[in-house]
Amino acid sequence: MNKEKITIQHIADSLGLSRNTVSKALNGSETIPAETRSRVIKRAIELKYKQFALIEPEEASSRAPGNIALFTANMPHNTHFGTSLLSGLEKMISTEGFNLSIHIVRETELEALTLPVNFDKTKVDGIVCIELFDKDYTEFIQSLQIPTICIDAPSDLLGPDLGADVLLMENEHSTFRLTRTLIDSGHIRLGFVGDIRHCRSFHERWTGFTRALSAAGLPQDPSLSITEADCLISNLSWLEERISLLDALPTVFVCANDFIAINVMRILKQKQVRIPEDIAVTGFDDSPESQIVEPQLTTVHIYRDEMGLQAAEMLLSRIRNPHKPPQVTHVQTKPVYRSSTGIPASR
Numbered sequence: 584m585n586k587e588k589i590t591i592q593h594i595a596d597s598l599g600l601s602r603n604t605v606s607k608a609l610n611g612s613e614t615i616p617a618e619t620r621s622r623v624i625k626r627a628i629e630l631k632y633k634q635f636a637l638i639e640p641e642e643a644s645s646r647a648p649g650n651i652a653l654f655t656a657n658m659p660h661n662t663h664f665g666t667s668l669l670s671g672l673e674k675m676i677s678t679e680g681f682n683l684s685i686h687i688v689r690e691t692e693l694e695a696l697t698l699p700v701n702f703d704k705t706k707v708d709g710i711v712c713i714e715l716f717d718k719d720y721t722e723f724i725q726s727l728q729i730p731t732i733c734i735d736a737p738s739d740l741l742g743p744d745l746g747a748d749v750l751l752m753e754n755e756h757s758t759f760r761l762t763r764t765l766i767d768s769g770h771i772r773l774g775f776v777g778d779i780r781h782c783r784s785f786h787e788r789w790t791g792f793t794r795a796l797s798a799a800g801l802p803q804d805p806s807l808s809i810t811e812a813d814c815l816i817s818n819l820s821w822l823e824e825r826i827s828l829l830d831a832l833p834t835v836f837v838c839a840n841d842f843i844a845i846n847v848m849r850i851l852k853q854k855q856v857r858i859p860e861d862i863a864v865t866g867f868d869d870s871p872e873s874q875i876v877e878p879q880l881t882t883v884h885i886y887r888d889e890m891g892l893q894a895a896e897m898l899l900s901r902i903r904n905p906h907k908p909p910q911v912t913h914v915q916t917k918p919v920y921r922s923s924t925g926i927p928a929s930r
Contacts, residue, residue, distance in 0.1 A: 657714040671891025730901040758791030774807035777839020841866035859925040878922035
């Protein structure tokens with residue numbers, strides 16, 4: 584029995600939107616609100632519209648379930664952006680007949696370049712890597728010749744060298760915009776906090792920060808920044824000591840993520856430094872904590888659900904066509920101004 588072909592008009596009618604709005608949402612137009620884009624994409628998946636119908640219903644019901652393996656060295660916790668991302672990914676792959684299994688890569692396995700003990704490569708159709716930033720291990724996974732997508736990647740491994748699909752949030756331009764707005768509001772002594780070698784995203788955020796300084800004709804002053812290893816930055820006492828060793832505080836700390844920013848704010852408060860009157864602080868991720876901390880944290884919003892859907896779409900497409908050229912895809916982000924910088928939210 585032939586089924587009616589799903590069109591953009593079907594999606595539009597089911598949501599009460601115009602055909603033009605749906606078309607722009609599916610094409611990622613920034614003129615469409617994020618909430619509307621999310622509704623449209625989810626409806627497209629439900630209706631199995633074109634690229635969201637990677638496996639036809641008859642095919643999915645007649646074959647054995649497929650298996651997708653998630654590799655991670657640091658399982659995302661409840662407030663991590665990866666939790667929402669994985670929820671969207673799992674929802675989409677399950678509609679296409681795939682199960683998701685989680686494999687924690689231990690330190691010993693990273694060093695020895697061995698697979699997790701509960702992983703059988705003969706029973707896996709695709710691999711998702713998240714919070715896995717070891718260059719050698721990432722290349723080892725690629726040698727398995729299994730369709731793979733990396734959500735973020737090692738800072739020193741470029742997409743063409745990796746040979747896998749890479750999905751990132753847009754890091755550089757949003758950090759550039761945020762930093763430039765801080766400069767335009769009067770800041771001329773700006774510092775960055777975060778290990779720029781931790782992952783590709785952190786390095787791109789650092790690049791956006793330094794590019795904004797250069798565009799404004801400001802020098803990059805290393806004495807105002809803390810860019811050592813991230814494992815140390817996660818240590819509150821070490822970070823407190825490092826801040827104390829700075830010759831002078833900048834007027835703003837641009838932090839690589841919200842977790843670091845909130846720790847910086849905690850330390851500054853202990854030192855009786857007022858935020859934002861004495862120093863402004865920004866983060867990245869728009870985590871739930873960013874709205875609970877006092878003052879609320881200026882940050883960069885990540886469209887988590889959309890990233891999960893995009894990751895699933897890219898991996899399923901790779902499974903169906905394993906020989907196509909690798910893709911590096913960035914998903915839009917946007918600065919969110921709150922009271923930790925004293926900049927009006929309307930900016």
